[in-house]
């Protein structure tokens with residue numbers, strides 16, 4: 001009996017593996033189709049000055065606009081996009097679309113009030129030869145000044161990569177006037193001391209630390225340490241995933257200048273951004 005049960009279990013396991021593989025392949029081919037057809041859109045989440053509540057920038061977050069399944073968030077496809085390399089053409093579209101949107105904000109909003117946009121870039125895109133030129137061309141075509149663009153790269157991905165070229169490309173982008181942010185900071189193993197010698201302007205503290213800091217001393221010490229060290233190193237800090245007032249108040253107390261999260265707004269469509277901006281401008 002035991003032997004038979006083991007056999008059944010093994011078969012079930014194999015069927016499970018097979019189903020998973022088929023699912024991944026299907027996802028990959030659907031994603032390939034989406035890239036060719038341009039079935040993506042961007043939502044934008046405000047990055048606010050914590051003390052005043054005014055939005056200084058917006059993070060562009062990609063969504064897959066699936067003809068049957070509706071709007072799909074990146075947690076469901078970014079991994080497959082990375083593995084398959086489809087993140088490269090998708091990312092190119094994201095960059096261009098984000099810059100087109102900023103140029104529209106700049107056209108519509110009063111001078112000096114247009115927020116910057118920050119775009120997530122996978123290391124795979126950075127490794128692609130010609131990424132720097134791609135950014136330069138996209139800025140040129142849209143007429144957006146480099147100061148209105150920030151690029152986010154995750155800490156974990158960056159630490160895996162000790163290729164000198166990635167760092168030298170980041171330096172080139174920074175010399176052009178584009179700001180570089182480290183995303184999900186705290187989830188990898190790098191120290192701020194290490195970042196000091198790197199071409200970086202902004203550190204984004206991962207949501208997990210923000211969630212826990214109100215109730216636990218360890219994440220609180222970590223957030224407080226990052227904020228004060230960053231200030232000494234002349235880096236800007238953005239706290240991610242702020243969901244309630246207690247978190248915001250504590251961050252203000254710690255001297256954290258910027259944050260984003262559902263407390264302020266979830267990611268918005270491009271026209272909602274303009275409404276949000278003009279709304280805050282009027283209120284302020």
Ligand code: C2E
Pocket residue numbers: 045060061062073074075078087091094120121122152183184240241242243260261262263267
């Ligand atoms: P991320 O860059 O760390 O982006 C923040 C994520 O947290 C977003 O999820 C955002 O909607 C969510 N979020 C913001 N505030 C809150 C909050 O208060 N509570 C909670 N629970 N969540 C909050 P999203 O849009 O699903 O994006 C997930 C990840 O996908 C991003 O994490 C980023 O790593 C990746 N991603 C998004 N767009 C792109 C893209 O265009 N290119 C690449 N390569 N990756 C992207």
Ligand code: MG
Pocket residue numbers: 059120152183
């Ligand atoms: Mg990000």
Ligand code: MG
Pocket residue numbers: 183184204206240
């Ligand atoms: Mg992040």
Ligand code: MG
Pocket residue numbers: 183184206207240
């Ligand atoms: Mg995060």
